[in-house]
Amino acid sequence: MENISIIIFGFFIIIVCLLLILVILIQNPKKESIHQSFMDKNFRFFGIKRTNTFLENVTWFLSIVIFFLILFFNFLLKSKY
Numbered sequence: 001m002e003n004i005s006i007i008i009f010g011f012f013i014i015i016v017c018l019l020l021i022l023v024i025l026i027q028n029p030k031k032e033s034i035h036q037s038f039m040d041k042n043f044r045f046f047g048i049k050r051t052n053t054f055l056e057n058v059t060w061f062l063s064i065v066i067f068f069l070i071l072f073f074n075f076l077l078k079s080k081y
Contacts, residue, residue, distance in 0.1 A: 009073045020062040
């Protein structure tokens with residue numbers, strides 16, 4: 001039973017890591033430039049600012065989930081051996 005739970009938690013850790021990589025890659029860089037400030041005024045109407053804050057919140061959430069999954073995974077491995 002413990003082997004199955006270890007495999008399941010390992011699978012969840014891999015999935016969350018891949019999601020975190022994907023979310024980080026689609027975020028806009030924080031670097032400001034002339035082009036960025038010009039486009040910022042035009043795209044504020046379309047909700048780009050809210051998308052960036054949503055992606056930032058998802059990044060923090062996935063990071064916290066990975067942290068706790070790894071802790072629990074470590075406890076499972078220590079209890080097995």
